[in-house]
Amino acid sequence: MTAVDGVQRTLQVALGERSYPIHIGTGLLGKAELLTPYLAGQQVMVVTNEAIAPLYLDKLCATLPDHLEVRTLVLPDGEQYKSIEQVSRIWDALLEAGFNRRCTLVALGGGVIGDMVGYAAAAYQRGVAFIQVPTTLLSQVDSSVGGKTGVNHPLGKNMIGAFWQPKAVLVDIDTLTTLPARELSAGLAEVIKYGLIRDTAFLDWLEVHMSALLAVAPDVIADAIAQSCQIKADIVAEDETEQGVRALLNLGHTFGHAIEAHQGYGNWLHGEAVGAGMAMAATLSQALGWISTADQARSLALIESANLPTHAPANMTSDDFLARMRLDKKNIDARLRLVLLESLGNACVSDAVPASQLKNLIDCYPRR
Numbered sequence: 029m030t031a032v033d034g035v036q037r038t039l040q041v042a043l044g045e046r047s048y049p050i051h052i053g054t055g056l057l058g059k060a061e062l063l064t065p066y067l068a069g070q071q072v073m074v075v076t077n078e079a080i081a082p083l084y085l086d087k088l089c090a091t092l093p094d095h096l097e098v099r100t101l102v103l104p105d106g107e108q109y110k111s112i113e114q115v116s117r118i119w120d121a122l123l124e125a126g127f128n129r130r131c132t133l134v135a136l137g138g139g140v141i142g143d144m145v146g147y148a149a150a151a152y153q154r155g156v157a158f159i160q161v162p163t164t165l166l167s168q169v170d171s172s173v174g175g176k177t178g179v180n181h182p183l184g185k186n187m188i189g190a191f192w193q194p195k196a197v198l199v200d201i202d203t204l205t206t207l208p209a210r211e212l213s214a215g216l217a218e219v220i221k222y223g224l225i226r227d228t229a230f231l232d233w234l235e236v237h238m239s240a241l242l243a244v245a246p247d248v249i250a251d252a253i254a255q256s257c258q259i260k261a262d263i264v265a266e267d268e269t270e271q272g273v274r275a276l277l278n279l280g281h282t283f284g285h286a287i288e289a290h291q292g293y294g295n296w297l298h299g300e301a302v303g304a305g306m307a308m309a310a311t312l313s314q315a316l317g318w319i320s321t322a323d324q325a326r327s328l329a330l331i332e333s334a335n336l337p338t339h340a341p342a343n344m345t346s347d348d349f350l351a352r353m354r355l356d357k358k359n360i361d362a363r364l365r366l367v368l369l370e371s372l373g374n375a376c377v378s379d380a381v382p383a384s385q386l387k388n389l390i391d392c393y394p395r396r
C-alpha cells in the first residue's frame with residue numbers, strides 16, 4: 029500500500045529520466061495529489077469522447093485545482109475516429125486556447141483516446157507532457173503503458189505515430205463498473221497475451237480466476253491489471269522502441285490488425301481481433317511442431333473462456349490476410365515476421381515460416 033488513500037498499487041516504468049508511475053486503485057479520479065505533480069504548468073487540456081464525457085469528465089475536472097487553466101475537448105467515440113483528422117482537432121483546440129510548451133494533455137478514455145492524445149502531445153510544439161487516465165480494461169492493462177501513440181491509416185493499423193511516454197498513468201478501477209461486457213472481454217485478450225508470451229503461472233491464475241474477472245470482482249481485477257502492467261513495464265524498460273523483445277507484445281496482432289483493417293475499423297474490436305489472432309498464432313505454432321496439441325487447445329480454451337472469438341472472419345481469404353500482413357510494421361525488407369509460441373509462456377519472433385505453410389494454415393483455419 030502507498031501513502032495515498034485508494035491507491036492499492038504503484039508500479040514504476042523504469043526509463044531513466046522518462047520513468048513514470050502507474051497508480052492502480054479505487055476512487056483515483058478524485059485524487060488531485062495523483063495528477064498535479066505531473067502537470068508541466070498551469071495549462072491543462074482534458075481530452076475524452078462522447079461516451080465517456082457524461083460518465084467521468086466532470087469528476088476528473090473537479091479534481092483539478094482552481095488556479096489551473098483547464099480546457100476540455102470531447103471527440104467522437106469509436107475506432108473509426110482514431111484518425112489524423114481527430115488528432116488535428118486536438119492541435120486546433122490547443123492553438124485556439126493559446127496553449128504553450130508547458131501545457132499538459134490528459135487522456136481520459138480507452139486506447140483510442142490514449143493513443144491519439146499521446147500522439148497529439150508528441151507532436152504539439154515538438155512535444156508536450158501528457159497523462160494517461162485509462163477507463164477500459166484494455167487501456168488499463170496495455171495501451172496506457174509504454175508510450176506507443178498514433179492513429180490508424182485506411183491501409184493499416186497504427187501506421188502513423190510516435191513513441192512518446194506519459195508522465196503518469198492513473199488506473200481507477202471504479203471506471204470498469206460502467207464498461208460493457210464486450211469491451212471487458214476485449215481487454216482480457218491483452219491480459220491473456222501476457223500469460224502466453226511470458227508467464228505460465230499467470231496463465232494458471234487466469235484459468236482459475238476467469239469467472240471473477242468477467243464479474244469484475246475488484247480485488248481480482250486489480251491483481252490482473254497489476255500483473256499485466258508489471259509484465260509490460262518490464263518489457264518496455266528493456267526495449268522502449270521495439271528493437272527486440274518488445275515485439276513479443278505483438279502476439280496475435282499481425283493476424284489481428286489484418287482483421288481489424290479488413291473488416292473496417294470498429295467492427296471487430298481490437299481485443300477480439302487479438303483473441304482470434306492469438307488463436308491463429310497458437311495453431312500455427314502447433315502446426316510447426318513447437319507447442320503440443322494440448323497446449324494449443326489450452327490456449328484456445330482460455331481465449332474462449334473470456335468470451336473472445338478464436339475463429340477468423342468468414343469473409344477473409346488467405347490472400348486478404350497476407351496482403352494486410354505484408355504491411356505489418358515488424359517486417360524487415362520483404363520478410364514477414366510473426367510472433368509465435370515456442371512453448372506456453374515463451375514467445376519468439378520468427379521470419380522462418382514458409383509462405384506456403386502460412387497460406388495453407390489460413391486457408392484451413394476455421395471461419396465464422
Ligand SMILES: NC(=O)c1ccc[n+]([C@@H]2O[C@H](COP(=O)([O-])OP(=O)(O)OC[C@H]3O[C@@H](n4cnc5c(N)ncnc54)[C@H](O)[C@@H]3O)[C@@H](O)[C@H]2O)c1
Binds near residue numbers: 214
Ligand atoms: N498504445 C498501445 O500500446 C496499445 C495497446 C493496445 C491497444 N491499443 C489500441 O487501443 C485501442 C483499443 O482500446 P480500447 O479497447 O480501450 O477501445 P476504445 O478506446 O474504443 O474504448 C472502447 C469503448 O468503451 C467506451 N468506454 C471507455 N471507457 C468506458 C467506461 N469506463 N465505461 C463505459 N464505456 C467506456 C469507449 O467510449 C468505447 O466505445 C485500439 O486502437 C488499439 O490499437 C494501443
Ligand SMILES: O=C(O)C(=O)C[C@@H](O)[C@H](O)[C@H](O)COP(=O)(O)O
Binds near residue numbers: 170174186218
Ligand atoms: O506496446 C506494445 O509494444 C504493443 O505491441 C501492445 C499492443 O497490444 C498494441 O496493440 C500496440 O498498439 C500494437 O502496436 P503496433 O506497433 O503493432 O501497432
Ligand SMILES: [Zn+2]
Binds near residue numbers: 170218281298302
Ligand atoms: Zn494490442
